[in-house]
Amino acid sequence: MSTRTPTQTSLSPDARRIWRAARGPVLIGAFIVAAAIVITLLRGGGTDGAVDPDSVTPAGSRAVARLLADRGVEVIRADSLKSVQDTVDGDTTVLVTQPDWLAPDRLAALRDKAGTLVAIGATGEALTALAPAVGQARTDTAKSREPGCDFKAAGSARIGGVVYRAPSRCYDGTLVFDDDVTLLGDATPLTNEQLAEEGNAALAMRVLGQHQRLVWYMPSLSDARAGAGEEKSFYDLVPAGWWFALGQVGIAVLLFAAWRARRLGPIVAEPLPVVVRAAETTEGRARLYRRARATDHAADALRAAALGRLIPSLGLPSDAQPPAVVDSVTARIGRPGAEVHAVLFGPPPNTEQALVQLADALDALVDEVGSH
Amino acid sequence: MAISGQAGLLALLGAVVVGLLVPSWTGIFLVTGAVVVAIAVDLALAGSVRGLSFTRGGDRAVRLGEPASVTLTVHNPGRARVRGVLRDAWPPSAGASDRHAVDVPGRGSRTVTTALLPTRRGDRMAYRVTVRAFGPLGLAARQGSHAVAWTVRVLPPFTSRKHLPSRLDRLRDLDGRLRTLARGQGSEFDSLRTYVAGDDVRSIDWRATARSTDVMIRTWRPERDRHLMIVLDTGRTSAGRVGDIPRLDAAMDAALLLAALASRAGDRVDLIAYDRQVRASVQGASAAELLPALVNGMATLQPALVESDASGIAAQVLRRSRRRSLVVLLTGLDPDPLEQGLLPILHTLTARHVVLLAAVADPRIQEMAKARGDAEAVFDAAAAARASQERAHVAGLLRRRGVYVVDATPDELAPALADKYLELKGEGRL
Known part of the structure; x- marks a missing residue:
């Protein structure tokens, strides 16, 4: 007995069906990516690039970099400590936008090497390394402040950020000159947005234009750890080639995963039958008796069961009255009537212990009657 | 790939x-x-x-x-x-x-x-x-x-097949032995033979005796070609598991043995499976194709988790069997469904048919009833005793209304039902 199956039995999607199913999501994804690219190009840089000499966003600093370049200052943008160290000499201003990210000893070395070091918002260890005599008081929002010192800039400027405690303070302590270190509370006067306001431009030119060359150093996170310690770890001692081998092992692991993950056809589901034990209601009733300490109900049931076995074996009618049953039992086994009555028709037990004893007494009585 | x-x-x-x-x-x-x-x-x-x-x-x-x-x-x-x-x-x-x-x-x-x-x-x-x-x-x-x-x-596995040969032997005994028994509703005239000492004098056929030199008596034998209606209840009570098999499967096993026996005895067997609708139905199958038809019909039955509709069952039975039949209800003996469902409409069935109710008992209940020792065991025993009393009470109510009741554990149900059938047949009650 056999049947010829139709030729078209395959359930796996072919290339056309896969394309049909996938083209919608693929087109939507492509559209989103294209839109994102266009928008990024139109906005020209995005929100990133705060205090970046190449950034044209409101928080960027391209305007001040241009101004400085027009005045003959060579502006060099650097984002690694190594390139900074290569370009710095005595006639150089170094602007560090994130001094806190650098190791204190590196900062001190940079200060010693550069003509002037301008640090924006230095606090804590970085501040101690740069200007040990200067302390940090508090932070404040950027607002218009008067110079209040012999700083020869053009009047008021918008500045805020860290407020320093030092012998010579300008702008309420947000600009401090300490030897060849200049501490700026924040970068507000340098931003494209604020440069044209009040005396910001003059302030920026005075602070950054002191030397022929300005190294605009924006530390990256990889510089943050530099100088923390020179001891080599185990991983530094592994030959570089084996890191690539490890990469290849990773690819092998991916292939193994793909091998194990591919199932030979889907799992087959099937409805399962209900599993209810028939005795469940009876067991539930037993638990209810137990919880309610219903020794009286339990005793009733046990006595009724014992009578159900006794009455036929005594040859009595099924509706026999208690005295008749007691008399009959007494006659059969010769036990005192009061004792038999107490077991069969006595008051219900009020403790579990008494119930257990009653059950045993009933069993003994039924057995005794049966054996006579 | x-x-x-x-x-x-x-x-x-x-x-x-x-x-x-x-x-x-x-x-x-x-x-x-x-x-x-x-x-x-x-x-x-x-x-x-x-x-x-x-x-x-x-x-x-x-x-x-x-x-x-x-x-x-x-x-x-x-x-x-x-x-x-x-x-x-x-x-x-x-x-x-x-x-x-x-x-x-x-x-x-x-x-x-x-x-x-x-x-x-x-x-x-x-x-x-x-x-x-x-x-x-x-x-x-x-x-x-x-x-x-x-x-x-x-x-269905039909594990009770092993009981069939012994029941068939008893059926043959019955056929041979019963010729002298008194007539009943389900017996037919077999033959005349001479009286021997010990025969029932009420069986003497006086007209035949007058024509003959000997005293003649009539013999009867169980009537053949009776009708059996097996009703499988596939409602919620049939889903309960006794041991590891549902009550429904035990009931099927019993139904198969009964059907095999009855078809050998020359009776016609019909089956319906019902809860709130007809789940399976075998009607008018000849003796040769009866068992295959039954196992095929039963194969896909599953307990439905609904309360069975007793009046629907009665209506189906009455519609399908116009002549007097033995109606075998394979259902539960649970007090509530029976008292509210079956008992009120039972008279419509018993008026026209002989009704036999077979139920699967749970050996676990008997086991619990014997438990002794600590309080937990005795409470179990009390609950089991109460459950047995309720079952016995319902069985008593049914018997008083003229229903035969077979209540047995899954292993014993099939032979017990077959024995009850043989007993009824022997007494000519079909």
Whole structure:
């Protein structure tokens, strides 16, 4: 007995069906990516690039970099400590936008090497390394402040950020000159947005234009750890080639995963039958008796069961009255009537212990009657 | 597609090459590229799975607990050899050993046999056939699935068959012995014979005696060609498990033994399975085809989790059996459903038919009733005693209304029901 199956039995999607199913999501994804690219190009840089000499966003600093370049200052943008160290000499201003990210000893070395070091918002260890005599008081929002010192800039400027405690303070302590270190509370006067306001431009030119060359150093996170310690770890001692081998092992692991993950056809589901034990209601009733300490109900049931076995074996009618049953039992086994009555028709037990004893007494009585 | 473990091993081997010879991104790129190319070549050379066609054969029905085998022939119309693994997937309860190694040459065919050992009654349908065909390098495989329909019907096991020979013996005894018994409603005139001492004097046929020199008596025998209506209740009470099988399965077993016995005794047997609608029905089957028809009808029955509709059952029975019949209700003996459902409408059945109610008792209850020792055990015993008393009470109510009641554990139900049938037949009550 056999049947010829139709030729078209395959359930796996072919290339056309896969394309049909996938083209919608693929087109939507492509559209989103294209839109994102266009928008990024139109906005020209995005929100990133705060205090970046190449950034044209409101928080960027391209305007001040241009101004400085027009005045003959060579502006060099650097984002690694190594390139900074290569370009710095005595006639150089170094602007560090994130001094806190650098190791204190590196900062001190940079200060010693550069003509002037301008640090924006230095606090804590970085501040101690740069200007040990200067302390940090508090932070404040950027607002218009008067110079209040012999700083020869053009009047008021918008500045805020860290407020320093030092012998010579300008702008309420947000600009401090300490030897060849200049501490700026924040970068507000340098931003494209604020440069044209009040005396910001003059302030920026005075602070950054002191030397022929300005190294605009924006530390990256990889510089943050530099100088923390020179001891080599185990991983530094592994030959570089084996890191690539490890990469290849990773690819092998991916292939193994793909091998194990591919199932030979889907799992087959099937409805399962209900599993209810028939005795469940009876067991539930037993638990209810137990919880309610219903020794009286339990005793009733046990006595009724014992009578159900006794009455036929005594040859009595099924509706026999208690005295008749007691008399009959007494006659059969010769036990005192009061004792038999107490077991069969006595008051219900009020403790579990008494119930257990009653059950045993009933069993003994039924057995005794049966054996006579 | 699928890849094999060898592809991973190859890439792992490549790690040594990268580490020792070309430790660079280029090295990784080259080695991985080589692995990918090898996989692609292997994939291209593997036999097509999509083009395969399949033919099935083998068992279509099997008794529960017995093994079945289904063959699957794979035809490869393509030129490339299809070598790899085949999975003939079945639902878990089919108990299939479903994985096969296949090697089908181009334009050839091969047959694999899937062995089934079903664990549950009902229809088991083949799910799908998945083939993974590896390329000559063993690195990658094409994989695809095909729907190749086949159904194996798993029939009730009829374990009570072993009781049939002894009951048939008793049936033959009955046929021989009963000729002298008094007439009853379900007996017919058999023959006249001479009186021997000990015969019932009421059986003397005076007219025949007058014509003859001897005293003649009439003999009777159980009437043949009676009608049996077996009603399986598939409502919620039939779902409860006694031991590890549902009450419904125990009831089916009993029904099968009864039907086998009754059809040998020359009675006609009909069956309906009912909860709130007719789930299965076997009517007017001849003696030869009765058992196959019954097991087929019962095979797919499942307990429905609804309260059975007793008046619906009564209406079905009355509609289907116009003449006086023995109606065997295989249902539960639970007090509430019976008192509210069956008892009020019972008179419509008993007025026209003989009603026999068979119920599956739970040995667990008897076990609990004997428990002693601590308070927990005694409370169990009390609850079990109460349950037995309620059952006995309902059985008493039914008996008072003229219903015969058989209440037995699953193992004993089938023989007990058969014995009750023989007893009724012997007494000419059918």
